[in-house]
Amino acid sequence: MARPAPASARATDIVSFLTAHPSRGFTISELVTHLGMNIASAHATLAVLCDSGFVVRDPVHRTYVLGPALAVTGFATLEQHPAIGAAVEQAEVLGDELGTEISVMAAAGRDVIFLARRGPVARAQVLGYPGDRTPMLAPIGAVFLAWAEDEAVSGWLERATLTPALRELYRRVLGEIRDRGYSVPLASIAAPAVIDAIAKLRDEPTDADAEHRLAEVLAKTDEMLLSFESLTGSDKIVVKTVAAPVFDPMGRVLLSLSITGPDHAIAVEDVIELGRRLVQSATIATRQARGRIPGRDLPPTGTTSAGRRR
Numbered sequence: 001m002a003r004p005a006p007a008s009a010r011a012t013d014i015v016s017f018l019t020a021h022p023s024r025g026f027t028i029s030e031l032v033t034h035l036g037m038n039i040a041s042a043h044a045t046l047a048v049l050c051d052s053g054f055v056v057r058d059p060v061h062r063t064y065v066l067g068p069a070l071a072v073t074g075f076a077t078l079e080q081h082p083a084i085g086a087a088v089e090q091a092e093v094l095g096d097e098l099g100t101e102i103s104v105m106a107a108a109g110r111d112v113i114f115l116a117r118r119g120p121v122a123r124a125q126v127l128g129y130p131g132d133r134t135p136m137l138a139p140i141g142a143v144f145l146a147w148a149e150d151e152a153v154s155g156w157l158e159r160a161t162l163t164p165a166l167r168e169l170y171r172r173v174l175g176e177i178r179d180r181g182y183s184v185p186l187a188s189i190a191a192p193a194v195i196d197a198i199a200k201l202r203d204e205p206t207d208a209d210a211e212h213r214l215a216e217v218l219a220k221t222d223e224m225l226l227s228f229e230s231l232t233g234s235d236k237i238v239v240k241t242v243a244a245p246v247f248d249p250m251g252r253v254l255l256s257l258s259i260t261g262p263d264h265a266i267a268v269e270d271v272i273e274l275g276r277r278l279v280q281s282a283t284i285a286t287r288q289a290r291g292r293i294p295g296r297d298l299p300p301t302g303t304t305s306a307g308r309r310r
Helices: 006-020 029-034 039-052 069-080 082-098 150-159 165-179 192-203 206-220 268-288
Strands: 054-056 064-066 102-108 113-118 133-135 243-249 253-260
Touching: 006 029, 006 039, 006 054, 029 039, 039 054, 039 102, 082 113, 082 243, 082 253, 082 268, 133 192, 133 243, 150 165, 165 192, 165 253, 243 268, 253 268
Parallel strands: none
Antiparallel strands: 054 064, 102 113, 102 253, 113 133, 243 253
16 A cells, blocks of 8 residues: 555645534644644645635634635535435435434545434434544444455454454454344444544544544443344344445445434334334435445345344
8 A cells, every 4th residue: 555645644634624623713723733733734735725725714813614626526526426415315214204313424444424414413412513534443334344355344353452352243243234234333332431532533633542542442342233143122222323334336335324223222123123224225325326235145034033034
C-alpha cells in the first residue's frame, strides 16, 4: 500500500472534521488543536482548500466552514452511487411504517460514516448527525465485514486488540450474520464508556491515543453482537440496532440500513421479524441500484434455532 502524502492527509482530515461538525466554524487554532497539525502546515493546506472552494473562511470571525464546491461533489457522488438515494428512500418508508429511527451508514476506508437519518429521532443517540465517523474496530461495523474476505476480517479483529475468546466469538457471529442477512448490535455497544471514547475520538480524530482508548474499552465491554445460538423466540433482549447490508454491483457491502431498537427488552421473535423486514428494504435498495447480492450458504429448511428459517 502506498504511503499517504502528508498534505493530502491534512486536507482530508480538515474536510472530514468540518463535515462531522456542520453546525459551526473553526478557527485555524482550533483545527490545529483538534487535528494535531502544525499551524504552518494547516495554514498552507487551508489556503489551497479555500482557493478551490472546498472551504470558506469567514473574514470577521476568522473561522472555516465547508465551501459550496463540495455541494457539487455531493451531487456527483449521488449520481455515481445510486444506492445512497435508494437506501435513503427505503429508510423513509421504514421510518413511517415502524415509527422509529432508521439510519443509513457507509463504509469509508477504515471508518463507518453516518449518512442519513429518517423517522423519529431516538432518545439516546450514539451518532449525532450526518458526517460522524467511527473507526471500524470490532465489533463496530460487523455488517460491513460479514461478507468481506478473511484478510479484511482478520485486520478488523486485530485492530481492535480483542481477547482470543472475543475474536473467535465475533468470527462465529459474522457467519450468523451472513446466514440470516442482518446483524444485531446489543445495548452494550452504546455503554457510557464506549460513548465517551467515541466522543473523544470525534473531537480529536487523528489522535492515535484516542483510537487506542476506544479499542481498550471495546475489548473490556461485554459481548456487543447478538448470537442466536442458545436463544428461543420467547427470550427477551435489549438491542441497540438491527442492521442489514446494501450491496454494490461487485457484491460488496457499500451501505447499511439500520433500525434503532427500543429502550426496553423485546422478544427474540420480534427481533427476527424486524430483521426480515429490514432485509426486504435493503434488498430493494440493492436491486434499484443494480447491486448484486452475493450467494450465501443457507441453513437447511425446517431448522428451528432462533434466527433461522422455520
